[in-house]
Amino acid sequence: MTTKQELFQQLSDGVVEYQEDQVKEAAQQVLDEGYDPLEAIMDGLAAGMVIVGDLYDRNEYFVPEVLMCADALYAGLDILRPHVPKDAAQVKGQVVIGTVQGDVHDIGKNLVKMMFDVGGFTVHDLGRDVPLESFVEEQMRTDSEIVAMSAMMTTTMMGMKKVIQMIKEKNPDVAIMLGGAPVTKDVADLFGADGYAESAGNAVTEGIKMIGRLRELRQKEKKA
């Protein structure tokens, strides 16, 4: 019998080394051995992604590697998540996410989406090339706490400013997160956003920090 720690380590290593099959096998074994799937997500898959973020920060990994790690993570998540009891999710938050109209690139958006998925958020993914009004409508419909928008090109990021204005007018408490290659911290500030992710990669770092915080919270709760 493989111990829980060994399996979690295999999940983490599989994510870091983008070994989808290894992750799938370990995830299945977690279920077969009767270990807690949520614990496996947080201390295995998410822990691996935190290491990936560190490798990215140190310029050892770049976006292609991170994308492959994300595939490995999802391979595990798809197996484990259906077995997480609904009331066990750590965060009850909801997020609306999409790439603004005029932009058909969605790599950064999908990476950030993954972070929310892992964190247990309910994600309303509008996809890409999304008309600006749809962000507002979806936020209102779902009463989501967070709206995350991405634009990969300078030529499309202007749409985000409009969306922020429209949402903040109707509901000033919504937290808005911007990301994408051309969006600098200055631009995010100028547009009135609450959060900012510098690039697809930086979105990874930001998202991973978020996962890191979730894990800390969970560990504190366990001790308490």
Added chain:
Amino acid sequence: MAELTPKERVMRLLRKEPIDTMPFFSGMGMVVMPGIKKAGYNFPTIHTDPERMAMSAIWSARLMGFDCVVVPFDMTMESEAVGNQISLYENSEDILYPTIPKKIWATLDDVAIPEEMSTRGRLAFLPQVIAKIKKEAPELPIGCWQLGPFTQAGQMLELDLILKGVFKQKEKVVAVLDKLTDMIIDLGKFLQRSGCDYITLREPGVAADLLSPRTFREIIKPRLTRILDAWESPKLLHICGQTDPLIEMMNDCHADGLTVDIKNNIAESRKKLGKDVLLMGNVDTYPMTCDENTPKEKAIAHIQAIIDNGVDAVMPGCDLWPAIKEENMLACVETTHTYGAQPSPAVGRL
């Protein structure tokens, strides 16, 4: 001080011959709303009509004092020419460039570049655009551009397929990049035959915040070099995003000049490259030329700092966003012309 036309100024600069003062020009989009309005058109219509494209470009340069025109404006012409549909967003009130919402090629194996690309779709009317500009505005140099093979691949296929393919299907990615490299060489020659005065190879998809410098060296650089070797001078290489780790490799790709954006540390790059390399950049486009809350003085100081850092020409780091703050845009151009009166590292003064 001898007064040169913008065309004389830019063409001499690109040959590193002495000029009267520093130009404000670009290899990327330079079309702005005041010019489009002056020409009398709506934004979605200037991408599909040669007359409208030419006149919007000319009026943008004339009203703002730019030292060039750059055509075309959008990145989808080649992808459209291989058979993809474009979205023009004709009913939107916002400024939206054409995009390819759905790509016909689903895998790396599907990529097959048709013969005679320059006769297909909107590419076929570019000679008319260039001829019109030459006739109406002979004082302005005409810049044309091609996306590099990696970035172009992202216009023709899903980008994550290419990015992951670099590791998972390297041979197939390389084969696609080679096909696109051949296409880019041909289209660049076509633009040069049609009369463009300088050409820019734009490869923003390979910046060091996306791809590793090692991948750049092994996969990207040989193809950029092959393209630039095949084109006539003057020819520029532009990469936006993080380029500090790449700048020396960029300089080995055989371009006549390098252009970078705000993420590049120009002063450091100048140290690495030495005085003789034409280095251009790196206007922070949105905050300095668009944002209504940026005071003119801040934009002026930004341009002065760029010149002090050692550029040979001031160039926006990316396409200009068309909805400019006119006051700041004009101040950026004027500051370049006045503050740039002294020789730059690679180019003397008359």
